[in-house]
Amino acid sequence: MYSSYSLCKYLVSFHILAIQLLIRSVSSLNITNEYLNHKCRVDQGKYQPGCKYEKDLNSLIRFNADDTSTRGFIHSASSEGRNSTTIIFQCRGDTHKSNCRTCYDTAVAGFRKRCPRNKGGIIWYDQCFLDISMINEHVPRKMNYQNTFSMHNTNNVKGDTKSFNKKTRDLLQRLIGEADKEGPDGVELLYYAVGEERIGTRKVYAMVECVKDVADCRLCLEWSIKRLPKCCDGKQGARVLGTNCNLRYELYPFLRT
Known part of the structure; x- marks a missing residue:
């Protein structure tokens, strides 16, 4: 039987272990706010x-x-x-x-x-x-691609990059269809979708998202997908961001479930 001291020590150790596991779990998802x-x-x-x-x-x-x-x-x-x-x-x-x-x-x-x-x-x-x-734009906002930029992982995909690029874009295109659907309330579009897919020996994690006041979510995301070959061909991870929409894919999970 535990003494009150040893039980307290045990509970503290368990609490610390739980916190450590939580930290490891969160860090393993690569969730940052850089x-x-x-x-x-x-x-x-x-x-x-x-x-x-x-x-x-x-x-x-x-x-x-x-x-x-x-x-x-x-x-x-x-x-x-x-x-x-x-x-x-x-x-x-x-x-x-x-x-x-x-x-x-x-x-x-x-x-x-x-x-x-x-x-x-x-x-x-x-x-x-x-x-x-200073500009008060009317809602829904029209597409504006001036304030758009891209980022990518410096590492290249090994193997058949052409197939990897195509299947990744297909995954993103499928997610656009999900983001462009009405939500459960039937009032507004979801504007957000995530998914994953195994491509060869790798698993690709992806996300698409639109800002909730844009006029055409699908148009913005499809334009962003077309930018990927120009900026991020064969890269292990990439994203295109702007003030209307953004998308991202990685070879590791980067979102909260």
């Missing part, structure tokens, strides 16, 4: 400290903070007209509640650091993106 890229909207100019634009921006940032935990998506403007402040923000489909709120706070801090006093700018992280602008 900074990926940013773009300051220099054409929109800068604001002076204490001006109305700064006050509107700060107010809008605070006002929308709590919505990130419940909805994971924001398209909000301070007012109509040329001097409005607009925020578009979205968390990745597997990032919810407190994780989404944390990513929002990280993105806001990152924007302020990398685009100090800029009236607008865009910043991307693994789990979310933030777009701040």
Whole structure:
């Protein structure tokens, strides 16, 4: 029979082991929230400290903070007209509640650091993106491919790269069909889909996602797939990101289940 001390010691050891297993499990999924890229909207100019634009921006940032935990998506403007402040923000489909709120706070801090006093700018992280602008776009937003970029794993696929590329694009194309379906409520499209498929001896994990205010999710994702041969031919992992949609594939799991 355990003494009270030895039992306490046993429970503490078990608790530590459980935490270690959880950490290993999360890290094995390669879930990160690394900074990926940013773009300051220099054409929109800068604001002076204490001006109305700064006050509107700060107010809008605070006002929308709590919505990130419940909805994971924001398209909000301070007012109509040329001097409005607009925020578009979205968390990745597997990032919810407190994780989404944390990513929002990280993105806001990152924007302020990398685009100090800029009236607008865009910043991307693994789990979310933030777009701040003077332009208040009507919803649904039209496709805009200007603020798009790609990233890829530096390692090449071994073996038949042509077959790997084709089957990976086929997987992404299939996921587009799932993302472009109506959700359970029948009101809006899912705009998000994940999947995996064994290609030869490898298993490929993939994701497609659209920002929830875009006019044509399928069009945006199909355009992104067409970019893969130009940027990421034969690579073990790749992604195409923008302010309308994004997609990604890897040879390891990178999403929460």
